[in-house]
Amino acid sequence: MELMIVDDHPLFREGLKTIVNRDDKYTVVCEAGNGTDGIRLGKRHQPDIMLVDISMPGKNGIQMIRELKRSLPQTRFIIISMHSEADYIVEAFRAGASGYLIKESAAGSLMRGLDTVARGELFLDDALSQEVVFRLMQAKDEQSAGRDPYTTLTAREQEVLRLLAEGLSAKEVAAQLFVSPKTVENHRTNLMKKLGLHSTVELIRYAARLGLIDLDTWAI
Template sequence: MIRILIADDEPLLRAGISTILSAAEDITVVAEAGSGAEAIDLAVRERPDVVLLDLRMPGMGGLAAIPRLREVAPGARVIVLTTFDEDYNIATALEAGASGFLLKRSAAEELLRGIRTVHNGDTYLSPSVTGRVVGMITTTDRARREKAKQLIARLTPREQDVLWLLGEGLSNADIGARLRMREASIKTYVSRLLGKLGCANRVQAALLVRDAGPAQRPGNRA
């Protein structure tokens, strides 16, 4: 059973999401919060698997809450809920450790798919805005680029193969198919390379790939 904490300052929205999730046999809502601070307190007590977190809340907003949630409930994965047109801090949220984001106007099916995907260890970015998110994550900072390259250089060639494909947004199953490897093996590689890179999740690793710039693609090394 996937345990969910919903954090949003709009009671009607929380109620609507809770109703949708309660209809799923593999999901249960364990708590609801109206602010980032309340979400942190409830995460400590309830130990949710996934936190649905609004970025814009009174007092402590979602953006400030993400790193604290990572500290107090490291096993919980965070999905940002956003209207997107207003929330230009999405790249910062992803870098802080969010495992994905969904638009508040997303269909129920997409909400459930996003939760299950993130719970399984993959990243979920709402398909309708993925391109815009990628465009926001660009960097021209030379020091940051060099640091990313140095970190990636620590990986084995096969770990780098997995990382490049992870950076394209592929799931473990898709990476395995591309590299002709078992999905379980890919999961092991992802876990190992995240540790080597010091990344909290797949999104942070993907951002690191973006920072490093163009790279040699899998299967094309000299």
């Protein structure tokens, strides 16, 4: 099976390739250092499995998976991340990931994860807590019941959400989207109401749970 690795740390990518190359079943055909290149090269090479980090320059891993799932429905995605919080893991599987590995345990679990996902099954790192399993089941129930509020946002509201969460002011968002600040404020009011959010801090944390931004960069 053909693999692609998307991670912004070259040494970590080399480590993954070293592990993968021990098994004849898998071949690394491509690698990328950010989500934007991951999307471009993923569409070109159409690998069977992609190993993806979450926190990267440009588009993060969860955004990348969401976009590629539409054009590469047969490709399976395994997140390999330093983040072990339930929110990140739930959003990764919601986006379309088939597996989730913690970086510190990747050396021992990678091949088992690859084999599991290659069989069409889901893989969850043994290091993850039972809370994650509970949250995943809860998220699945909510999604099947159509209660995922993010899906109710328009494409423009999703864009405004991401830019505001990145710390841009309404004026800066307006300049970037070529609209008026009043329009941005209207989008902000609408999306906050749809998501049940009441402050900028809540908006930032919500965006982080979706994987739209990295909460580690914020002191909140």
